[in-house]
Amino acid sequence: MTLSLSSVAKTYGDGTRALNPTDLEINPGEIISLLGPSGCGKTTLLRLIAGLEVPDNGANIRFGDEDVTRLPVEKRNVGMVFQSYALFPNMSVRDNIGYGLKMQRLPRAEIQSRVDEVIALCRLEPYANRAITALSGGQRQRVALARAFAPRPRLMLLDEPLSALDAALRLELRDELAALLRQFGTTVIFVTHDQDEALAIADRVAVMEGGKIRQIGTPEELYRNPQSAFVAEFVGHAMPLSGEIRQQTLCLEGGELPLPDHAGGGSVYVRAEDLRADPTGPLQAKVETVTFLGTHYRLGLTGLTGQRMFALHHGASSPAIGDNLRLSIAPDALICLPHS
Amino acid sequence: MMRLPKLLSMLVTLLACAFLLVPTLQSVLAGITANYFRGISSGLTLKWVIEVWTLYADSIFLSIWLAITCLAVTLILGVPAAYALARNPGRLSRVLEEFISLPLAIPGLALALALLQLYGSQQGFRAHWSFILVGHVLYTLPFMVRAVQAVLAAIDLKTLEEGAASLGAGPARRFVDIVVPNALPGILAGSLTVVTLSIGEFNLTWMLHTPLLKTLPVGLADSYASMRLEIASAYTLVFFVMIVPLLMAMQWASARAQRILS
Numbered sequence: 001m002t003l004s005l006s007s008v009a010k011t012y013g014d015g016t017r018a019l020n021p022t023d024l025e026i027n028p029g030e031i032i033s034l035l036g037p038s039g040c041g042k043t044t045l046l047r048l049i050a051g052l053e054v055p056d057n058g059a060n061i062r063f064g065d066e067d068v069t070r071l072p073v074e075k076r077n078v079g080m081v082f083q084s085y086a087l088f089p090n091m092s093v094r095d096n097i098g099y100g101l102k103m104q105r106l107p108r109a110e111i112q113s114r115v116d117e118v119i120a121l122c123r124l125e126p127y128a129n130r131a132i133t134a135l136s137g138g139q140r141q142r143v144a145l146a147r148a149f150a151p152r153p154r155l156m157l158l159d160e161p162l163s164a165l166d167a168a169l170r171l172e173l174r175d176e177l178a179a180l181l182r183q184f185g186t187t188v189i190f191v192t193h194d195q196d197e198a199l200a201i202a203d204r205v206a207v208m209e210g211g212k213i214r215q216i217g218t219p220e221e222l223y224r225n226p227q228s229a230f231v232a233e234f235v236g237h238a239m240p241l242s243g244e245i246r247q248q249t250l251c252l253e254g255g256e257l258p259l260p261d262h263a264g265g266g267s268v269y270v271r272a273e274d275l276r277a278d279p280t281g282p283l284q285a286k287v288e289t290v291t292f293l294g295t296h297y298r299l300g301l302t303g304l305t306g307q308r309m310f311a312l313h314h315g316a317s318s319p320a321i322g323d324n325l326r327l328s329i330a331p332d333a334l335i336c337l338p339h340s
Numbered sequence: 341m342m343r344l345p346k347l348l349s350m351l352v353t354l355l356a357c358a359f360l361l362v363p364t365l366q367s368v369l370a371g372i373t374a375n376y377f378r379g380i381s382s383g384l385t386l387k388w389v390i391e392v393w394t395l396y397a398d399s400i401f402l403s404i405w406l407a408i409t410c411l412a413v414t415l416i417l418g419v420p421a422a423y424a425l426a427r428n429p430g431r432l433s434r435v436l437e438e439f440i441s442l443p444l445a446i447p448g449l450a451l452a453l454a455l456l457q458l459y460g461s462q463q464g465f466r467a468h469w470s471f472i473l474v475g476h477v478l479y480t481l482p483f484m485v486r487a488v489q490a491v492l493a494a495i496d497l498k499t500l501e502e503g504a505a506s507l508g509a510g511p512a513r514r515f516v517d518i519v520v521p522n523a524l525p526g527i528l529a530g531s532l533t534v535v536t537l538s539i540g541e542f543n544l545t546w547m548l549h550t551p552l553l554k555t556l557p558v559g560l561a562d563s564y565a566s567m568r569l570e571i572a573s574a575y576t577l578v579f580f581v582m583i584v585p586l587l588m589a590m591q592w593a594s595a596r597a598q599r600i601l602s
Contacts, residue, residue, distance in 0.1 A: 050506060100508055
């Protein structure tokens with residue numbers, strides 16, 4: 001089922017525009033992430049797709065050929081996973097998972113077998129008859145996924161599914177979630193503010209800011225080819241190389257850098273991992289901080305541009321604080337944005 | 341030395357209990373004493389209890405009936421009201437909440453007077469048990485609403501309902517499957533309060549009752565005023581026998597519900 005949105009916008013009663021008119025098309029079986037800082041409209045967009053919010057006039061939401069714009073959530077047949085999971089405390093794990101099937105008025109035997117199937121898929125067998133209150137955070141997340149998936153929804157919608165977990169567990173469950181979502185095979189839209197999560201799980205990522213989708217593309221496209229300063233900075237923490245451009249040369253405080261041909265004269269960005277220590281490099285900076293991070297060092301540098309820059313340094317030892325470091329940037333590592 | 345404060349506090353507690361319990365026990369004892377003025381030595385008898393039963397059985401049944409119907413009405417009105425207030429927090433809800441709670445602040449006598457002024461001339465209604473029921477409902481409804489609302493405020497009802505809706509449950513299903521079961525501790529606590537208040541209510545009922553419609557407490561006052569002390573005491577005993585098991589049963593039920601949900 002293809003999901004198509006056209007001119008979907010949301011203005012709240014107090015006049016706040018949570019979402020500007022948005023068009024979006026999502027292909028069957030695709031996993032899409034809505035990525036952005038808090039207040040960017042990503043959760044509003046998800047809730048509009050779910051039917052938990054009513055869009056402004058003029059919007060159109062289609063599930064395949066069916067116009068669902070005016071359909072309430074209970075008639076849309078979507079699977080929703082809430083940030084707090086919203087599991088029913090008055091029901092066991094089994095009854096939570098079977099609730100959607102019960103609402104579809106399926107025969108009891110059919111509900112039982114489907115619940116068993118989903119429980120096995122989500123590896124919840126040992127907890128099937130437990131109370132919700134007797135589960136850990138990770139188990140609750142799996143129950144929430146199982147409950148949303150059991151009624152065979154047309155679409156799975158996940159609102160920050162990992163944010164209720166602590167940091168160590170989140171990383172572990174991120175890969176597990178990605179694998180489980182692929183196994184489900186349904187179209188998935190999930191909201192997150194964490195770029196690692198979005199890049200790791202999604203087929204395509206829609207980066208949102210200020211109630212708008214700024215850019216949508218595969219994780220690689222977004223990372224390597226951001227179209228705006230916001231996307232460059234939000235995805236992969238690119239840093240602006242602010243200086244003056246003369247012909248094809250970027251003049252920085254710490255040296256001059258030849259620009260590649262495709263540079264359009266707009267701003268130029270670089271990521272910390274592409275700023276390399278190189279004794280013959282054209283740039284120079286002073287080491288101000290050194291942070292050891294196990295696999296590498298993270299160096300805080302001044303004197304390269306007007307603001308502090310970071311570089312990742314791989315090696316057995318790091319430069320000392322106060323050292324003057326020569327640096328180079330590979331020409332294809334420069335992110336050249338068009339004029340804004 | 342550490343034990344002294346503990347001992348002292350225990351002593352104070354026991355004294356307070358004795359202060360409250362001894363008169364009660366004495367009264368109960370008087371109800372089964374052959375002649376109160378001659379004391380226990382006159383022998384124990386169930387004569388007075390039987391007499392209370394023959395004189396006031398109607399009052400007992402009327403009180404139980406009123407308590408049950410009052411509970412039914414407060415459940416039907418109070419639970420949806422508490423739900424509506426919990427789901428729509430805002431200025432209007434606060435005003436409504438205060439309005440529902442108003443009967444708590446007004447003396448029962450004034451409430452009864454108001455009911456009499458408004459409906460007293462409608463003979464059929466005035467002399468019917470449902471007239472007393474209206475008074476009881478007015479007086480007990482805020483307790484039900486408050487108890488349910490407190491429980492609903494403690495859970496994320498909106499998200500739970502959205503969860504149920506996303507699984508295909510319409511508003512009525514959500515109310516039955518999600519709202520009521522999760523509000524159960526509050527509903528039970530509210531029911532406990534409503535039933536005990538209704539059975540024990542005197543103030544309002546005394547104003548509203550007719551000679552043919554005496555509730556348990558009104559009958560008690562009547563027996564104190566017009567019968568031998570032994571009969572009044574036996575009446576107290578009957579009152580206890582009725583209300584104590586009821587209280588214990590409902591306490592047990594609400595403790596159980598709390599355990600299931602926490």
